[in-house]
Amino acid sequence: MPGPLIHADADAFFASVALRRHPELLERPVVVAGGPVVACAAYPARAHGVRAGMSLLEARRACPGLVVLPLPGDEVEAVSDALLRLFAELVPAVEPGSMEEAFLDTSALSWSAAERLGHELRARVRRELGLPVTVGLGRTKLMAKTASRAAKPDGLRAITPDEETALRHHAPLGELWGVGERTRARLELAGVTTLGQLDRLDPPTLHRLCGTTMARRLRAMADGTDDAVVRPVRARRTLSAEAATSGWGRPDRTLAELVDVVVERVCHRAAEAGLAAATVTVLLRSGGEVRSGGEVGSGGEARTVRRGRLPRPGADPAEVRAVVSELLADHPEPPEILSVTLGDLVPADRPQQDALF
Incomplete structure (x- = not known):
């Protein structure tokens, strides 16, 4: 049986980069902003309901002790490049999902070896770049990303094949990676709120509600045949x-x-x-x-x-x-x-x- 994939995601990336220069603020509610709007909120600020996209005025009302730091735009880009280079040192293929997250190909490893690599990755990023990173392991990209979401912040979680079937069946549509609000709303009107409930819809109805591409993707998610291939930058x-x-x-x-x-x-x-x-x-x-x-x-x-x-x-x-x-x-x-x-x-x-x- 092939090993898992890793999804590695730097936590509150913009805020974490800014906080490298301000370690005394690590436990404080901090946001970074490039103007009058929150670009990223550190987790202590999120605990007060502060979120990216919120105006600073709203954020300060929600959290009177809020600390605002400048958005470290150029530094963020440089740290992103360094993060992806570090990933590439550890595995044969890396597929960036954004500037702070990527899928890593560990399919040639056993589950235990991949988990050890995940711990090593988190330790190296912390030591060399001063950033917290959450790691998820799963048989497919969906499972790996689901695992990393569950492990945030600054954790590691594996969704094993034994857990996967039940998790897929009960997975809420609103928590599925890449499923938009409009698709979810149309399916909910048809009485479908989880992946397991897709069986209530015949293929023509599912295609009509979601379109051909999304219908196939949802069906693959439900059947466990969704994407498990890491496509490197070179591709x-x-x-x-x-x-x-x-x-x-x-x-x-x-x-x-x-x-x-x-x-x-x-x-x-x-x-x-x-x-x-x-x-x-x-x-x-x-x-x-x-x-x-x-x-x-x-x-x-x-x-x-x-x-x-x-x-x-x-x-x-x-x-x-x-x-x-x-x-x-x-x-x-x-x-x-x-x-x-x-x-x-x-x-x-x-x-x-x-x-x-």
């Missing part, structure tokens, strides 16, 4: 990085400075993964009015998306910067957030004629 088709113009207590950056930071970051990630890009996508976000060629994003934010191609496949910062600068030539004012995505990625050692053009 990724895109890589992104972003940075903000300013932060809480941090001076503004010019657009050129912002471009330099983001381009260096995303090109470094591509080079580390041995990937070459063919396309570049630039996303600018702000809370102001939509500019020419822009669109309205979620929450009413202004979004401008522009795309270009590199002269040849690669991840050279100078070439990527030139494309980004050309795409932003008529956009002199810096946005609140700039994101650069390298797309159509292929292994850098593949002949150039094989790249997508």
